[in-house]
Amino acid sequence: MTTDPPRTAGQSHGAFKARIATALRNPILQVALDRNHERRVAGRDLAFAALPAAEATRDRGRAIRLETLSHLDCYLERFAASVERNGGRVHWAADAAEAQQIILDLVQAAAGRRPPGRTTPLLVAKSKSMMSEEIELNHALEAEGIRVVETDLGEFIVQLRGEPPAHLITPAVHLRREEVSALFAERFGMAPTLDVAHMTALARAELRRVFFSADVGISGVNFGVAETGTLALITNEGNGRLCTTVPPVHIALMGLERLVPTLADLEVMLRLLPRSATAQKITSYVSLLSGPRRAFEPDGPEELHVVLVDNGRARMLGGALAEALLCIRCGACLNVCPVFTEIGGHAYGSPYGGPIGSVVSAGLFGSDFSELANASTLCGACRDICPVRIDIPTMLLVVRGQHVAAGLPPAWLRLGLRAWEWVMAQPGRYRLAQRAAALATGLLGRGNWVRRLPPPLNAWTDRRDFPAFAARPFRDRWKIRAAGKAKSD
Amino acid sequence: MPTASPKRVQLFVTCIIDALFPDVGEAAVRLLEHAGVEVDFPEAQTCCGQPGYNGGFRKEARRLALHFLDVFERSADPIVTPSGSCAAMIVHGYLDLFRDDPPNRARAKALAARTFELSQFLLDELRLAPDQVAGASPFRGRVAYHPSCHLLRGLGVRQAPERLLAAVPGVELRPLPQAAECCGFGGLFAVKYGDLSAAMLDNKLAGVRASDAETLVSADMSCLLHLQGGLRRDGSTVRCLHLAQVLAPAE
Amino acid sequence: MPPSRNFILGKIRQALKTGSHLAPSPAVLPDAVSGLAQADAASQVSRFATELQTLGGSFQTLPQAQAGSWLAQCLQQRGVNEVLAWEQPALPVPGLLDALRERGVKVVGEALPAAEPGRSAMLAHWETIKVGITGVDAVFAETGSLALRAGPGRPRLASLSVETHVAFFTADHVYASWAAWLARGGAAASGEALAAASNLTLITGPSRTADIEMTLTVGVHGPREVVAVLVT
Numbered sequence: 010m011t012t013d014p015p016r017t018a019g020q021s022h023g024a025f026k027a028r029i030a031t032a033l034r035n036p037i038l039q040v041a042l043d044r045n046h047e048r049r050v051a052g053r054d055l056a057f058a059a060l061p062a063a064e065a066t067r068d069r070g071r072a073i074r075l076e077t078l079s080h081l082d083c084y085l086e087r088f089a090a091s092v093e094r095n096g097g098r099v100h101w102a103a104d105a106a107e108a109q110q111i112i113l114d115l116v117q118a119a120a121g122r123r124p125p126g127r128t129t130p131l132l133v134a135k136s137k138s139m140m141s142e143e144i145e146l147n148h149a150l151e152a153e154g155i156r157v158v159e160t161d162l163g164e165f166i167v168q169l170r171g172e173p174p175a176h177l178i179t180p181a182v183h184l185r186r187e188e189v190s191a192l193f194a195e196r197f198g199m200a201p202t203l204d205v206a207h208m209t210a211l212a213r214a215e216l217r218r219v220f221f222s223a224d225v226g227i228s229g230v231n232f233g234v235a236e237t238g239t240l241a242l243i244t245n246e247g248n249g250r251l252c253t254t255v256p257p258v259h260i261a262l263m264g265l266e267r268l269v270p271t272l273a274d275l276e277v278m279l280r281l282l283p284r285s286a287t288a289q290k291i292t293s294y295v296s297l298l299s300g301p302r303r304a305f306e307p308d309g310p311e312e313l314h315v316v317l318v319d320n321g322r323a324r325m326l327g328g329a330l331a332e333a334l335l336c337i338r339c340g341a342c343l344n345v346c347p348v349f350t351e352i353g354g355h356a357y358g359s360p361y362g363g364p365i366g367s368v369v370s371a372g373l374f375g376s377d378f379s380e381l382a383n384a385s386t387l388c389g390a391c392r393d394i395c396p397v398r399i400d401i402p403t404m405l406l407v408v409r410g411q412h413v414a415a416g417l418p419p420a421w422l423r424l425g426l427r428a429w430e431w432v433m434a435q436p437g438r439y440r441l442a443q444r445a446a447a448l449a450t451g452l453l454g455r456g457n458w459v460r461r462l463p464p465p466l467n468a469w470t471d472r473r474d475f476p477a478f479a480a481r482p483f484r485d486r487w488k489i490r491a492a493g494k495a496k497s498d
Numbered sequence: 499m500p501t502a503s504p505k506r507v508q509l510f511v512t513c514i515i516d517a518l519f520p521d522v523g524e525a526a527v528r529l530l531e532h533a534g535v536e537v538d539f540p541e542a543q544t545c546c547g548q549p550g551y552n553g554g555f556r557k558e559a560r561r562l563a564l565h566f567l568d569v570f571e572r573s574a575d576p577i578v579t580p581s582g583s584c585a586a587m588i589v590h591g592y593l594d595l596f597r598d599d600p601p602n603r604a605r606a607k608a609l610a611a612r613t614f615e616l617s618q619f620l621l622d623e624l625r626l627a628p629d630q631v632a633g634a635s636p637f638r639g640r641v642a643y644h645p646s647c648h649l650l651r652g653l654g655v656r657q658a659p660e661r662l663l664a665a666v667p668g669v670e671l672r673p674l675p676q677a678a679e680c681c682g683f684g685g686l687f688a689v690k691y692g693d694l695s696a697a698m699l700d701n702k703l704a705g706v707r708a709s710d711a712e713t714l715v716s717a718d719m720s721c722l723l724h725l726q727g728g729l730r731r732d733g734s735t736v737r738c739l740h741l742a743q744v745l746a747p748a749e
Numbered sequence: 750m751p752p753s754r755n756f757i758l759g760k761i762r763q764a765l766k767t768g769s770h771l772a773p774s775p776a777v778l779p780d781a782v783s784g785l786a787q788a789d790a791a792s793q794v795s796r797f798a799t800e801l802q803t804l805g806g807s808f809q810t811l812p813q814a815q816a817g818s819w820l821a822q823c824l825q826q827r828g829v830n831e832v833l834a835w836e837q838p839a840l841p842v843p844g845l846l847d848a849l850r851e852r853g854v855k856v857v858g859e860a861l862p863a864a865e866p867g868r869s870a871m872l873a874h875w876e877t878i879k880v881g882i883t884g885v886d887a888v889f890a891e892t893g894s895l896a897l898r899a900g901p902g903r904p905r906l907a908s909l910s911v912e913t914h915v916a917f918f919t920a921d922h923v924y925a926s927w928a929a930w931l932a933r934g935g936a937a938a939s940g941e942a943l944a945a946a947s948n949l950t951l952i953t954g955p956s957r958t959a960d961i962e963m964t965l966t967v968g969v970h971g972p973r974e975v976v977a978v979l980v981t
Contacts, residue, residue, distance in 0.1 A: 247971025327764025386684025409554025
C-alpha cells in the first residue's frame with residue numbers, strides 16, 4: 010500500500026497542462042465532477058439558507074479566525090499548555106522532515122505497548138488528515154516497515170489504488186461505484202456488485218480488524234481550542250472516533266494555524282464547517298478530545314500526542330498570502346469552482362488543489378507551485394462561497410504576481426506583456442498599434458473573423474474564431490462625430 | 499419617477515470595444531444620451547491595465563493604472579464603462595494594485611467611488627426606470643443573458659441588466675441554464691489553458707442552446723468575444739450582442 | 750524545551766510584527782444562541798425527535814418504570830444477550846442494568862486494563878458486542894444531537910463499536926443547541942469540565958458516509974442504529 014508522493018508531479022506549465030488534458034479526456038472523472046458540483050453546491054446553498062443569521066455567522070467565523078492568526082503565538086502557547094495540563098504531549102515540527110521523524114519515533118516507541126509475542130509489523134490506523142498528505146507521512150512510515158491503513162472509506166479506496174486523495178472532503182470523488190467494485194474484487198475477492206451498501210460493509214469488516222489491532226491511531230485535527238487544549242474532529246463515519254479511542258496511542262497531527270481561542274468560538278465554526286463541506290447542519294460525530302484516557306475512565310488511548318506542524322505557515326503569516334491561513338478546509342471553493350469541476354484534484358499535483366489549494370500550495374511550498382494560480386478565470390465563485398470570506402481571487406493574483414516576480418512566465422508572455430504596456434502607456438502608440446492590428450487581422454481573416462492565429466495564439470483559435478480589428482475604431486468614430494457636431498452647431 | 503438632473507459622464511469605452519467592437523461604444527453613447535446624459539470621451543484613454551494585473555504583471559499594470567488615473571482625474575464627472583470587468587478593475591483592482599502605495603491608493607479610492615458599469619449607472623446610480631432607458635429600443639427577438647462574473651460577483655450587480663432587457667418591448671427573455679457560471683474566458687487564461695477554457699465554453703454554449711435564444715447578451719465584450727468566437731466555430735446562428743446594443747434606440 | 754518550539758514561535762512573532770496583510774476583524778457579532786432557546790420544552794423535544802428521525806435515528810418516550818422491560822424486549826428481538834453499558838450511576842433510569850441482568854442479559858463495561866495483554870484481550874471481547882447502553886450529558890434540539898462525556902463508568906465504545914446505540918435521557922437534558930448548553934448548562938458545560946474528561950462527543954444520528962458516488966450509506970464504522978429514549 011504505497012501512495013505516490015504528490016510532489017513528484019512536475020509543476021511546470023507543460024506538466025500541469027498535460028495533467029489537465031488527461032483529466033478533460035477522462036469521461037468517468039467528468040461525470041463524477043459534474044455530480045459533485047451540482048449536489049454539493051445546491052446542498053450548501055440550502056444549508057446556509059436555513060441557518061439563522063447566516064451572513065453574520067460568516068462574519069463572526071472570519072473574525073474568530075482573524076483574531077487567532079493575529080495573536081497566533083499567544084494562542085499556540087496557551088493551546089500547548091492546555092494540552093499538557095490535560096495530560097497530552099505537544100511536539101513542535103518546523104518542517105515536514107521533522108514532523109515525520111517525530112511521528113516515526115512515537116510509532117516505534119509504541120512497540121513497547123504491544124501484547125507480548127506479537128511480531129507483525131507495527132500497525133497504524135489513520136483517519137483523514139490533510140497534513141499527513143502534506144508531509145507525505147505514509148511514505149515515511151512505510152519506508153521504516155510500518156503498516157499504515159487509511160480508515161476513512163474514501164481514503165481507504167484511494168490508498169488501495171495507490172493514489173492521493175482527489176478532494177479535501179471526498180477523497181474518492183473521481184471514482185464511480187464500478188471502479189470501487191473492481192478494486193474490492195481484486196483486493197478482497199469480493200463478488201462484483203454495484204451495491205454501495207455492500208461495498209461499504211466490506212470495508213467496515215476489513216477496517217474493523219485494523220482498529221482493534223492497531224498499535225497507534227493517527228488523526229488530523231479540524232480545530233484546536235486554545236482555552237481548553239481540546240482537539241475537535243468533525244467526522245461522519247466513526248473511523249475518526251475509533252482511531253482516537255481504541256489504539257493505546259493517539260497521535261494528532263495539525264497545522265499550527267488550525268486553532269480557535271475558545272469553546273464558544275469552536276461552536277461558531279461548527280455551524281459553518283459541516284454546512285460548507287457536506288451541507289449538513291452537523292456531522293454524525295463531533296469528537297472533542299481533551300487529553301488521554303484518565304485513570305478513572307474505562308477506555309480511551311493511554312497516550313495522546315499533538316504534533317504542531319509549521320512547514321511554511323509562519324513564513325506565510327508574514328506575507329501577502331496570510332489571509333489564506335484563515336481557511337478551515339471545508340472544500341466548498343473546490344465544489345463551486347468551474348476549473349476544479351473540469352479537472353478534479355489530482356491535476357493540481359499538490360495535496361491542496363482547487364482555488365484555495367492553488368494559493369496554499371504556493372504559500373507553503375513556494376513558487377514552484379505558483380503556476381497553479383494561473384489556472385483560474387478569477388470568476389469569484391470561491392470568494393462568494395467561502396464560509397470565512399477569504400478573498401481567494403485576490404490571493405490568486407498575489408500568487409501570480411510572485412510567479413512573475415520569480416521570472417517564471419514563458420518568454421512570449423513576458424515580452425508580450427511588456428510590449429502591451431509600452432503600447433498602452435501612450436495613446437499615440439496605442440492608435441498606431443490598432444492600425445497595425447487591423448491590417449494584420451484583415452490579411453489573416455476572411456470577412457470579419459479570423460479562423461487561425463499563429464502560436465501561441467493558436468490556443469485561442471483552436472476552438473474559437475477571433476474577430477478582426479476594426480478598420481475604424483471607436484476613437485476615430487468619436488472624432489468624426491465630434492467634427493460633425495461642431496459643424497452642425 | 500423623478501427625472502435625473504442633467505448629467506455628464508466620462509465614457510471609458512475599454513480597449514476591446516474601441517479596437518474590436520466600436521459599434522458597442524456607439525450604442526453605449528446613444529443609450530446614455532437617450533437617458534439624458536451628456537457623454538464625454540477623454541481621448542487619451544487606453545487600457546485599464548487589467549491584462550497585466552490578471553497576469554501577475556503588477557508593475558506594468560500599475561503604470562497603466564496611473565495613466566488611467568491621470569486621464570480621468572482631469573474631470574470630476576462620473577466614469578461610466580460598458581464593461582463589468584473593467585469597472586471591477588478600477589473599483590477593486592486598483593486598490594489592490596496600490597496596496598503599498600498610500601497616495602495613489604487614495605487617488606484610486608476616490609476614482610473608484612465615481613466609477614460605474616453602464617447598467618449599474620443607469621439604474622442604481624441615476625435611479626432611472628428601466629423603460630425610460632430601454633423603452634425606445636427597436637430590438638426584437640429571443641434573448642438569453644449571460645451575467646459576466648466581474649459584474650455579477652465582482653461588482654455585485656445582480657439585477658440591473660435583466661431588468662433593463664425586460665423593459666425592451668420586443669425582447670423575449672429566455673432563462674439561461676447555469677447562468678451564473680463562468681464562461682471560461684479569463685483573459686490570458688483562454689490562451690495559457692486553451693483546452694480548459696474551451697471545456698468551460700462548451701458548458702456555457704450547451705446552456706445557450708438549451709435556452710433557445712437567438713441572441714446572447716452580456717455586459718462584457720471580453721466574455722462575448724470568447725462566446726461569439728465559439729458559436730461561430732460551431733456554425734451556430736446565435737449572435738452575441740452587448741447589452742447596450744439591445745437597449746439603445748435606433749441611430 | 751525542544752528547539753523547534755522557540756524557533757517556530759520566534760518566526761511567528763517576527764511574521765506578526767511585519768505582517769499587516771490581515772484585515773481587522775469586523776466588530777459586530779451575532780448572538781450565539783438561536784431563537785429555539787426561547788421555545789418551550791415540549792417543542793424542543795419534538796424538534797429533537799424530528800431532527801434525529803430525519804437522519805435515520807429513532808426516538809422513543811417511555812415512563813421510567815417501563816424502560817427496563819422495553820429495553821430487555823428490544824434486546825430479545827435482536828437476539829442479543831450481552832450489552833456494553835455505562836454503569837448504573839451514569840444512567841438516568843434507576844435499576845436499569847439490574848432489570849437487564851434479571852432477564853439474563855450480561856452487562857459489560859468495567860474499565861479496560863491499561864497494560865497488555867489485558868487491554869487488547871478485553872477490547873477483543875468488547876468488539877463483538879452488538880448493543881451499547883448509555884446516558885447523556887445533554888441533548889440538542891436544533892440538530893438532534895446527543896452529547897456524551899467520558900467519565901467513570903462511561904466507556905466511550907458503548908456509543909461507538911456497537912451496531913445499536915441506545916441512549917437514555919430526561920427532560921432536564923434537553924437544550925436548544927450546543928450554544929445554548931454552553932451558555933446555560935452551568936459547570937457541566939464549562940471549559941473546565943470539558944478539559945477534565947478525555948472526550949466529549951456530539952452524536953447526531955447513525956454513522957454515515959457518502960464517499961462512493963455521493964451515495965448515502967448508513968452504518969460505516971460506528972453504529973447503524975441510534976435510539977434516543979426520553980424517560981419521563
